[in-house]
Amino acid sequence: MSDDYWSERYGDLEGIASTTRGRCHLCHENVVLALYGRTGLFGGDTVTVDHLEPQVFGGDDDADNLRIAHGNCNSLRGVKDPEAIRLALAGTTDEPLSDTAFNLLSVGGSVAVGVAAGHAFASTNQRGEREFNQAAAWVAGLLTFAFTRELY
Ligand SMILES: [Zn+2]
Numbered sequence: 001m002s003d004d005y006w007s008e009r010y011g012d013l014e015g016i017a018s019t020t021r022g023r024c025h026l027c028h029e030n031v032v033l034a035l036y037g038r039t040g041l042f043g044g045d046t047v048t049v050d051h052l053e054p055q056v057f058g059g060d061d062d063a064d065n066l067r068i069a070h071g072n073c074n075s076l077r078g079v080k081d082p083e084a085i086r087l088a089l090a091g092t093t094d095e096p097l098s099d100t101a102f103n104l105l106s107v108g109g110s111v112a113v114g115v116a117a118g119h120a121f122a123s124t125n126q127r128g129e130r131e132f133n134q135a136a137a138w139v140a141g142l143l144t145f146a147f148t149r150e151l152y
Pocket residue numbers: 024025026027028029069070073
């Protein structure tokens with residue numbers, strides 16, 4: 001646990017941000033935790049903590065009710081259903097993947113692509129048998145892994 005980004009009220013901000021891989025749970029864009037503060041302190045990019053279940057409806061400060069959001073996005077949402085705001089801002093009702101889910105998906109996807117490439121570039125050996133192309137599998141798998149890290 002890092003205490004670089006710490007909120008008196010919510011504790012470890014990086015822990016909360018990891019739920020959505022450091023992205024605003026409403027617009028899916030990255031947030032800069034150094035800009036944490038009350039809404040508007042650093043303009044629209046101010047980082048705030050949003051309650052999935054709004055406090056006025058009884059939402060508490062438990063970690064599973066807390067998400068990172070830009071001040072602007074948080075204000076836009078107000079106490080409305082987060083899914084409608086996500087659809088408007090990010091084109092999906094889902095929140096960004098968590099660190100854990102993303103890592104599983106990235107590794108799993110890379111392995112799948114690698115295996116597919118190994119079969120696609122299979123060669124025929126002297127006995128006329130198809131041989132899985134390990135080099136192609138590794139290259140394709142690692143490239144896919146690198147791409148998913150860059151792009152998402
Ligand atoms: Zn946002």
